[in-house]
Amino acid sequence: MANPLTPDRLLDALRTEGVNVIEYGDWHNHDRAGHGGWGPINGVIIHHTASSGTASSVELCHDGYAELPGPLCHGVIAKDGTVYLISAGRANHAGRGDGEVLAAVVDERPAPDPSAGDTDGNARFYGFECVNLGNGSDPWPAEQLDAIERVSAAICRVYGWSAASVIGHKEWTNQKIDPRGVSMTTMRERIDRRLAAGPGKPVPQPKYEPYPGDGFFRRYPRSPIVTAMGARLVAEGCSAYGQGPGPQFTTADLKSYAKWQRKQGFSGADADGWPGRVTWDALRVPKV
Structure with missing residues (x-):
């Protein structure tokens, strides 16, 4: 109790x-x-x-x-x-x-x-x-x-x-x-x-950006996390950007992320461009 x-x-x-x-x-x-x-x-x-x-x-x-x-x-x-x-x-x-x-x-x-x-x-x-x-x-x-x-x-x-x-x-x-x-x-x-x-002790900071949740992306946020994600997608050869990437989440980010999902072996509805935890963790977006 x-x-x-x-x-x-x-x-x-x-x-x-x-x-x-x-x-x-x-x-x-x-x-x-x-x-x-x-x-x-x-x-x-x-x-x-x-x-x-x-x-x-x-x-x-x-x-x-x-x-x-x-x-x-x-x-x-x-x-x-x-x-x-x-x-x-x-x-x-x-x-x-x-x-x-x-x-x-x-x-x-x-x-x-x-x-x-x-x-x-x-x-x-x-x-x-x-x-x-x-x-x-x-x-x-x-x-x-x-x-x-x-x-x-x-x-x-x-x-x-x-x-x-x-x-x-x-x-x-x-x-x-x-x-x-x-x-x-x-x-x-x-x-x-x-x-x-422990209380009063330094908290170790993560090396990579934690998954911010599905709702974060569905609000089409403007965030440095989006820029960092895009840079990693470009580095992995999954770019669908005409310009950028930048801090505003756009359809170009969706298309790029869908490429990343397919590269990870996903297809169909599982490669719709909306970041999920499994593919996000695999992308290793640097902590910003």
């Missing part, structure tokens, strides 16, 4: 992991007690606030609003990486989600796509809201991503979990899109590397 952490234990775990924490108001006693269960704890859910500005976002998550009283999470992660703790108990952050996803998190295995809304996530997950508009173009600074990694690793370390216990809100329910602009697959890889390194 994974009991909730006491406020002091939660604070200590975050600071041990190197998180810059600010205690906001009477966060020790600010919760939704009496409005549902709190525990057993099974994981961490990452969100975006759909707002801008640190002070206003923290205030919103602390107070909530008429239709959804606060706290709306356990901590707010600012763009500079500072984490504002606003609760240590039940919070209105996850809502109802898919019980099959919860079962996968408990078993620490890849979760299915969510469909049902049959399980109270507020009772089972810590939730962290990240200040971001969630429009797909608002940037995610390195400091903020580092804080997400550290916060998640801190809680996983206390409970002895792997990064499979950390999911995005969009992985809990099909009614949400957050955190938009963050690959949870890549974030879980970062968290597992940190857990392996």
